[in-house]
Amino acid sequence: AQSVTQPDIHITVSEGASLELRCNYSYGATPYLFWYVQSPGQGLQLLLKYFSGDTLVQGIKGFEAEFKRSQSSFNLRKPSVHWSDAAEYFCAASSGSARQLTFGSGTQLTVLP
């Protein structure tokens, strides 16, 4: 079955520190990959997406993600975290034969001052 796994339920970092959020997928073929962010009480906002080509993709708010086919991973990174980055982050994937997204269970990010 197709699945997306986010191994870290909760991550805490200090403001200004670097961040990496992990995402692994299990699909028959390389899916389309997405990272979304959800602030408390809000809907989801797309940070970035990967379809093909360059394996390092840039997104909004200074985020980037790297696709690694050999590891079936699509990890999200940010060099220096800001307090406003505190939110829940979701990795998602969709394949060519389906029209829906499969989401990971999310990673809650806490930023310490």
Place this chain on the structure above:
Amino acid sequence: NAGVTQTPKFQVLKTGQSMTLQCAQDMNHNSMYWYRQDPGMGLRLIYYSASEGTTDKGEVPNGYNVSRLNKREFSLRLESAAPSQTSVYFCASSISGTSAEQYFGPGTRLTVT
């Protein structure tokens, strides 16, 4: 341009009651989706409509029905609410296809007592 709108924002139902969640988008998107979000489980697809006039079941369709009223509107109906349907419901839309990003509404928080 309001994007994706959902009504109501909050709702409390008693077991057995029925209600309809409304969703509308003004981006001329072809595809629309309904998800539910539960703690620790990410978002799970309930139903989707790839284009006007079509609807399909997602991962968790039991207890729900949908109507794609026109290109703009996609409603979700709970015929006989159960406590297990307590959740946050999100509507989303996309231009079409699996590669297109989905845009999310602000959500409806539903409690069934």
